[in-house]
Amino acid sequence: MPASFAIDLCGYRKGNPNTSDSSSSDSVGLGHLFFEHLGVPKEKSAEKIDHVWSMAMVADLQAKLQAVAPHLEVERERHAHDFEQYAHLSAFRRLADEDSRPLDDAVERLQDHVLADEQGGEETSVLVEALIQALDESRARRRPLLDALGDESLPKLDISVHRSLDPAGLEVPHLVAGLSLKWSLRTDRLQDPRTHGAKMATLRRGRMPHFAAVTMEPRPYFLARLGQGTGDLDCIYHLHLPALTAAVDEHYSTKNRLKVRDTFHRMVEQRRLRDYDDLVAYLRTL
CATH class of the missing domain: 1.10.287 (Helix Hairpins)
Structure with a gap:
């Protein structure tokens, strides 16, 4: 199931979807198909989404986890050193x-x-x-x-999911999951989540938290560049994978584009690319 708030964040900027790179005709074409499958009205203008997205996602995760995993807390903009595995930093x-x-x-x-x-x-x-x-x-x-x-440090986590290991709640909380939010992907944005994940693995003391990227990027090429890495990320969660799958199948249907479509489906089959609901389901187990 896709993220219920995803469509609210979508809109058009100068006639182009706010998930698309306006300098790339392929990105714009795929973006329009993606928004058609999403059902985004043509007249809906794009707003700034940075803080709006993270706040909506925190509220959504808190609501969905409350009944089945009340021991988990979801917050935005927390330092990794606030948590047990990284307190030494x-x-x-x-x-x-x-x-x-x-x-x-x-x-x-x-x-x-x-x-x-x-x-x-x-x-x-x-x-x-x-x-x-x-x-x-x-x-x-x-x-x-x-x-x-030296001065080893980590950037803030866009979203952190944590729990207390102390019944009294006096000890430093334990980080069970960290999420890097990237609405869309560009060459200069790809490295941030991977570098963050690699540093978290290297600097931790104890169990490595689940670390993943969350995105609304439609292009299989950039999703593959981020997700087919060396293990810095556990996976990529997409806010609306069903609509993206339909758009990719339609956009890359000609013979010379089938390889792109197949790469996309291979990422889904290998669970390198997952639906937002998979994130919710996994967090419930932590």
């Missing part, structure tokens, strides 16, 4: 940002006390000097170590 950041101000304040207060106490004597002054020297030496050793640690 924020620990590095906190360590690097720490400026030892509490130690500085303590030494300054002790020094002020010694200066105000005429009976403090030489021994107390020597103690203060020793503390200041030890603090300076600690900083000198600490900075190279922090620089050597």
